[in-house]
Amino acid sequence: MTAIKVENLSKTFKVKVKDKGLKGSIKSIFKPKYKEIKAVKDISFEVEKGEIIAFIGPNGAGKSTTIKMLTGILFADEGNVEVLGISPNKERKKLAYEIGTVFGQKEQLWMHLTPYDNFKFFGAIYDIPNSVAEKRIENLKMLFELEEFMDTPVRNLSLGQRIRCEIVASLIHEPKVLFLDEPTIGLDPVVKENIRALIKRMNKELKTTIFLTSHDVGDIEKLCKRVIIINHGRIVLDDSMEHLKYNYLNKKIIEVKMKEKVNLEDEPGITILKDKGYNLKIEVDTKDKNVADVIKLLDPDKIIDINISNIPLENIISDIYKNEEK
Amino acid sequence: MRKYFYIFKSNLIANLQYVSNIMIGFITYFVIIFIFTNLWEYIYSNPDKLINGYGLEQMIWYVIVTEILWYATGGRKLCNKISNDVKSGNIAYNMNKPYSYIGYSLSSHMSEAILRGVLYTIAGMVMGLVLLGPIKDFNLISIPFVLISSLLAVLINILLVICIGLTAFWVEDSGPFYWIYSKVILVFGTMFPIEYFPGIIKIILNYSPVYVTTYGPAKLFIDFSFESCLSILVAQIIYLILSVLLASFIYRKGVRQLNVNGG
Numbered sequence: 081m082t083a084i085k086v087e088n089l090s091k092t093f094k095v096k097v098k099d100k101g102l103k104g105s106i107k108s109i110f111k112p113k114y115k116e117i118k119a120v121k122d123i124s125f126e127v128e129k130g131e132i133i134a135f136i137g138p139n140g141a142g143k144s145t146t147i148k149m150l151t152g153i154l155f156a157d158e159g160n161v162e163v164l165g166i167s168p169n170k171e172r173k174k175l176a177y178e179i180g181t182v183f184g185q186k187e188q189l190w191m192h193l194t195p196y197d198n199f200k201f202f203g204a205i206y207d208i209p210n211s212v213a214e215k216r217i218e219n220l221k222m223l224f225e226l227e228e229f230m231d232t233p234v235r236n237l238s239l240g241q242r243i244r245c246e247i248v249a250s251l252i253h254e255p256k257v258l259f260l261d262e263p264t265i266g267l268d269p270v271v272k273e274n275i276r277a278l279i280k281r282m283n284k285e286l287k288t289t290i291f292l293t294s295h296d297v298g299d300i301e302k303l304c305k306r307v308i309i310i311n312h313g314r315i316v317l318d319d320s321m322e323h324l325k326y327n328y329l330n331k332k333i334i335e336v337k338m339k340e341k342v343n344l345e346d347e348p349g350i351t352i353l354k355d356k357g358y359n360l361k362i363e364v365d366t367k368d369k370n371v372a373d374v375i376k377l378l379d380p381d382k383i384i385d386i387n388i389s390n391i392p393l394e395n396i397i398s399d400i401y402k403n404e405e406k
Numbered sequence: 407m408r409k410y411f412y413i414f415k416s417n418l419i420a421n422l423q424y425v426s427n428i429m430i431g432f433i434t435y436f437v438i439i440f441i442f443t444n445l446w447e448y449i450y451s452n453p454d455k456l457i458n459g460y461g462l463e464q465m466i467w468y469v470i471v472t473e474i475l476w477y478a479t480g481g482r483k484l485c486n487k488i489s490n491d492v493k494s495g496n497i498a499y500n501m502n503k504p505y506s507y508i509g510y511s512l513s514s515h516m517s518e519a520i521l522r523g524v525l526y527t528i529a530g531m532v533m534g535l536v537l538l539g540p541i542k543d544f545n546l547i548s549i550p551f552v553l554i555s556s557l558l559a560v561l562i563n564i565l566l567v568i569c570i571g572l573t574a575f576w577v578e579d580s581g582p583f584y585w586i587y588s589k590v591i592l593v594f595g596t597m598f599p600i601e602y603f604p605g606i607i608k609i610i611l612n613y614s615p616v617y618v619t620t621y622g623p624a625k626l627f628i629d630f631s632f633e634s635c636l637s638i639l640v641a642q643i644i645y646l647i648l649s650v651l652l653a654s655f656i657y658r659k660g661v662r663q664l665n666v667n668g669g
Contacts, residue, residue, distance in 0.1 A: 153498040155662060176504040186499055192420045204412035205505055 082162075083257050083289040084127035084150065089159035091120040091145055119145040121313040122159070129256070132283055132290040134304035138401050142313040143293045147259055150291070151181055164256055177206060180250030180288075184262035187242070188249060191235040195226060195245045198234060199252055206253035213252065220248045223285070224278055240271030244278065251282070257289045258282075264296055276302050297394040311401055328396040332371055334362045337385040342378055350374060363391075409505055410513040418517035428522055432529050435477055439533055442469045442597070458601040463538045464628040465599075470530045471556075471624040472596035478523035479560050479619075481567040484515050485584040488571025493578075498664065508653050511568055512561075519560050541628060548630035551639075555623040558642040563591075563619045565649035572653065575660030595620035618645045 097115050098108035120142040127133050137143050148154040149161060152168035152175055161168055166175045182188075189198045196217065203213030221227060224244045229237055234245060243263060250258060260279070264272045280303060283290055294300060300307060300321075307324055309317040317324070338358050346352055349368025354361035364374050371388060421428075443466050447453075450462040460468070488511060491497040500507045570587055573580045594600075595616035600608055611617060622638035 148498065151502045153501050154664065172501065173504050176502050179502070181502055183499065186496075188499065190416050190420065192423060193416060197416070197419075201412050201416050205409040205503060207409065207504070 081129040082126050083129045083131070083164060084125075084291065085160075085162040086126070086146075086150070087124050087160040089120055089123050089146070089149060089161060090118070090157050091142075091149060091154065092157050093117045093119055119313055120149070120156075123310070123313070123315050124159075125308055125315065125318055127289060127291060129289050130283070130287050131306060132279075132292065132304050134300040134307040135291060135293045135310065136295070136300060136307060136397065137310035141310045143310055144261060146310070147181075147261055147291070147293060151179060151259055152176070177253060178256050180253070180255035180258045182243075182246050182250050182258070182260050182263050184243065184260075184265040187234075187246065189234045189242070189245060192233055194231050194233055195237075195248070196230045198245065198249055202249045202252045208253060216252055216254070220251055223281065224248050240267050240274070243267065243271075243275060247275075247278070247282075251286070251288075254286065255288065257291065260290060260292045260294075262294050262296075263292070264294065264299055272296070272298060279303055297392070297397065309397065309400055317400055324396070325390075328391070328399075330366045331391050332364045332366060333389050333391060334360075334364060334371065334374060335387045335389075336360050336362070336378060336383055338378070339382045339384055342382070344377060350377075410509050413505070413510055414513040414517045417514040418521065421518050421521050425521075425525070428525055431477060431522075432526075435473060435526065435529065436533065438473055439466075439470055439530070439537075442466060443537055458599070460599060460601070460628070461542075463541060466538055467534055467541055467628050468599055468624045469596065470534045471627050472620040474523065474526045474530045475556060475559050475563070475620055475623060476591070476596055477526050478519050479563040479567070480515070480518060480522060481563060481588060482584065484511070484564060484567050485571045485580060487511075488568055489574040489580040492572065492574035492660070492664075495664070497661075501661070506654075506657075508565075508568060508650075508657055512564055515564055516561070519564060523556070523560065545630050548626055548635075551630070551635050552623055552626045555626055555635075555638055555642060558639070558646060559619045559623050562615065562642060562645050562649055565646070565653050566615055566619075569649065569653050569656055572656045572660055575656075575663050590614075591616060591620060599625065615645070618642045 093116070094114045095117055096108070097113050098104045123142075123146065135143055135146065145154060149156045150163055150168060152172035155169050163175055164178050166178065168175050189195075190201065193201065199217045199220075200213060203210070203216070208216070221230060224247065226241075226244060226248065229241055234242060237245065247260075247263065263279070264275055267275065276299060279290065279292075282288055290303070292299065292303060304321055306320050307317070308315055319327075333353070336359070338360065341357050342360065344350070344352060344355075344360065344362070349365045351363040351365075352360065353363050360378075362374060364371055375383070375386075446462055446465045446469075450457065450465070453462050455461070457465075491500075497507060500510055503510075566587070567584065570583045571580050573583055577583075594603070594607075594611055594614070600611045600617065600621050603611055611621075618638070618641050622642060626635055626638060
C-alpha cells in the first residue's frame with residue numbers, strides 16, 4: 081500500500097533582486113526585477129505504508145520545500161502529490177487529520193503550558209473526544225517516558241524533553257504518516273539515541289509511516305531502510321540502505337602503526353591517504369585488492385597495531401553530493 | 407468550535423501571567439482621560455450646556471468607553487504579529503493544522519482582548535466615578551446591550567486588523583496601513599461622537615468602521631435608547647459578516663503567494 085506518491089513534482093520561487101546600494105534600491109521601487117529559483121525539479125518517488133524513509137540532501141537542496149508541498153503548506157507548480165490518497169493542496173484540512181509534523185527548528189507547543197495541557201490542546205484541535213485523548217496521552221506518556229515532567233511548563237524543559245513532547249503532540253491524533261524535519265537537531269548523543277529508539281518503537285508499535293529529513297547520518301543509519309538523496313532540486317539517489325552500503329562500502333580504511341618505515345605507493349585498489357613514516361592510513365578498494373593482500377604487502381611481522389574500518393556513511397553521502405555537483 | 411475555545415483558553419492562561427504588564431498600560435490610559443477631562447471642561451465653560459446633544463459628563467464618559475475599547479483591542483500588537491507571521495513564513499506552520507488561521511488568530515487574540523477589556527473597564531469605571539460620578543439618568547437595562555455591542559466592536563476591530571496584517575502577503579510591511587487605520591479610528595472614533603462632525607463626513611462615518619467599533623457601544627453607554635441599540639447592533643452584525651468574508655478572501659488569495667524558505 082502506498083502512503084506517499086509523488087509524480088514529476090516541481091516548484092519555482094520568484095525572488096526579488098536589486099542592484100547594489102541606494103541607487104539600486106530606488107531603481108527596484110520603480111522597476112522591480114525578479115529571478116526564478118527552481119527549488120524542486122521534476123521529482124518522483126513513492127513511499128510504502130509503514131516505511132521509514134530518509135529524505136536527505138545538503139542545505140538548499142529542496143528537502144524542506146518538498147516536505148512543505150507534501151503537507152499542503154506550499155502549492156506545487158507542476159506535478160502530482162498524493163498522501164494517503166489525499167491531494168495536499170485540494171484537501172489540506174482533511175490531510176491535516178491524517179498526518180503529523182515535527183519541525184526540529186520550530187516549536188509547535190505552547191511554552192507556558194505543561195505537556196499535559198498541550199496534549200489536551202492538540203486533542204481538542206484534532207476533534208478527539210476527551211476520554212479518547214486521555215487514553216492516548218496515557219499510552220504515549222508511557223511510550224515516550226514523560227512521567228517525570230508531565231506537569232512542568234514546556235519552557236522549563238530541556239531540549240531533549242521538549243522534542244519528545246513535540247513528537248507526542250504530533251501523535252495525539254494517531255497520524256498515519258509522520259513528517260520529521262531534523263528531529264534530533266541540537267541534541268546531545270545520548271538524547272539523540274533515546275529519540276531514535278523511541279521513533280523506531282513508535283514505527284513498530286503504531287505502524288506509522290515516517291518521512292525523515294536530517295543532516296545527522298546517525299539518524300539515517302539507525303532508523304531508515306531506504307534513503308532518497310536530493311541535490312539541486314533533483315533526486316540523485318533512491319536506494320535501500322543495504323544497497324547504499326553494499327555499493328559504497330566496498331572501500332575499507334586501514335590504519336597501521338609499523339615497527340619500521342614501509343615504502344608503499346598508490347596502485348590499483350590502494351590509495352595512501354596519510355603517510356607519516358611509521359603510521360599509515362590506506363584506502364583499499366576491495367573490488368581490486370583484498371585487505372589480506374594489503375596486509376601482506378605491509379609485512380605482518382612489522383605491524384604493531386592495526387585498525388580496519390568502513391568508510392563513514394557521512395563521507396559516502398558527501399561523495400554522492402560532490403559527484404552530483406561535478 | 408471546541409478547538410477555538412481551547413485556543414482561547416490556552417492563550418488566556420498565558421496572558422494571565424502578564425496581568426501586571428497590562429496594568430502598566432493604565433498609566434497612558436489615565437493620562438489620556440485626564441487630558442480629555444480638562445479639555446472638555448474647558449470647552450464646556452458651562453457644565454449644564456449641551457453641545458450637539460451631549461453634556462460635559464457624557465463627553466468624558468464617551469472618551470472613557472472608546473478608550474477602553476481601543477486599549478482592549480490591542481491592534482498594533484496583532485497587526486505586527488500577523489505581518490511577521492506572513493513575512494517570516496511562520497504562518498505556514500499553522501496551515502497544516504486542522505483549523506483556520508483566521509479563526510486561530512481571532513480566538514487567541516480575543517482572549518487577550520477580553521482580559522485587557524475587563525481590566526481597563528474596572529480602571530475606567532473607577533476613574534469615571536471618582537472624577538465625574540455616575541451618568542445622569544443612566545439606565546441599568548442598557549448594561550447587557552452595551553456589553554454585547556462592546557464585544558462585537560472588539561471582534562470587528564480585530565478582524566479588520568487581521569485584514570490589514572494579511573496585506574503583508576503583497577507588501578513588505580503592513581505597518582503603514584495600520585497606522586492610517588489607527589489614526590482614523592483615534593481621530594474620528596475615540597475623541598468625538600459622530601454627531602460632532604459636519605455634513606458629508608458625518609454620513610461617511612455612519613457607514614464606516616468608526617460607527618461599529620467605537621461610537622456604537624459608547625453611544626449606548628452614555629445615551630441609551632432601544633432605537634439606536636437596534637440600529638447599532640444590526641450594523642455591527644453586518645460589519646462582522648463582511649469582515650469575516652473579507653479576511654477569508656484576503657487569506658485565500660494571499661496564501662497562494664506564500665514563499666517559505668527551506669530549512
